[in-house]
Amino acid sequence: MEIQIKNLAKTYGEKKVLDIESLNLEREKITGIIGPNGSGKSTLLNIIAGLDDKYDGQVLYNGELIDSDIRKKMTLVFQKAYLFKRTVYKNIAYPLEVRGVKEEKIKQKVLELLKILEIEDLKMKIGSKLSGGETQKVALARGLVFNPELLLLDEPTSNIDPEYIEHMEKAILKYNKENKGTVIIVTHNINQAKRLCDNIIKLERGRVIN
Numbered sequence: 001m002e003i004q005i006k007n008l009a010k011t012y013g014e015k016k017v018l019d020i021e022s023l024n025l026e027r028e029k030i031t032g033i034i035g036p037n038g039s040g041k042s043t044l045l046n047i048i049a050g051l052d053d054k055y056d057g058q059v060l061y062n063g064e065l066i067d068s069d070i071r072k073k074m075t076l077v078f079q080k081a082y083l084f085k086r087t088v089y090k091n092i093a094y095p096l097e098v099r100g101v102k103e104e105k106i107k108q109k110v111l112e113l114l115k116i117l118e119i120e121d122l123k124m125k126i127g128s129k130l131s132g133g134e135t136q137k138v139a140l141a142r143g144l145v146f147n148p149e150l151l152l153l154d155e156p157t158s159n160i161d162p163e164y165i166e167h168m169e170k171a172i173l174k175y176n177k178e179n180k181g182t183v184i185i186v187t188h189n190i191n192q193a194k195r196l197c198d199n200i201i202k203l204e205r206g207r208v209i210n
């Protein structure tokens with residue numbers, strides 16, 4: 001899938017926080033969005049995710065306006081994810097449950113992700129009681145579990161210790177290569193952007209800088 005943005009403008013009160021004439025986010029690629037605090041990165045991610053429709057211009061998903069059917073094909077992993085007050089297993093299983101996937105298949109997928117991300121020890125812990133870093137690991141697993149067409153990541157490793165970041169990056173790359181999943185990742189870590197991304201977009205005061 002690909003995202004096409006045309007004449008996108010977003011304002012809060014008097015302030016224009018996004019002003020993008022034209023931008024294409026390529027299918028099956030990993031695109032990084034970088035830029036200083038307040039440059040509009042999260043705002044752009046929310047708009048692409050279909051969580052914010054108060055803007056001018058067009059944001060198209062494979063040439064179509066984003067509606068509830070399209071929203072089901074993608075997921076946004078927030079920097080501070082909200083996990084349910086149930087086990088980590090159940091949290092990760094949730095996107096598959098709501099899509100009516102059979103119990104056996106759910107089990108297989110959840111166990112696979114717990115293994116890939118090396119978080120098997122968290123399996124029976126309660127999601128809402130995890131640390132910030134643990135929460136980010138589980139949130140990534142929950143995002144990956146249903147093989148979305150588009151995975152949107154908002155600073156997914158901001159609370160992760162340096163040694164573990166590699167596991168998360170590997171999981172993202174595996175999903176991108178094996179499932180042809182498209183990824184858009186907001187990161188402040190320029191080295192991470194270089195390691196992961198096919199394309200890097202820089203925002204400054206809501207505009208794309210080349």
Ligand SMILES: Nc1ncnc2c1ncn2[C@@H]1O[C@H](COP(=O)(O)OP(=O)(O)OP(=O)(O)O)[C@@H](O)[C@H]1O
Nearest residue numbers: 012013017035036037038039040041042043044188
């Ligand atoms: N709900 C809101 N109401 C008013 N202004 C907002 C709101 N949300 C964001 N903004 C403003 O929009 C601008 C862009 O914010 P955004 O969160 O997209 O930046 P960002 O690039 O993701 O920043 P950071 O790197 O700090 O996470 C900022 O100036 C911010 O203050």
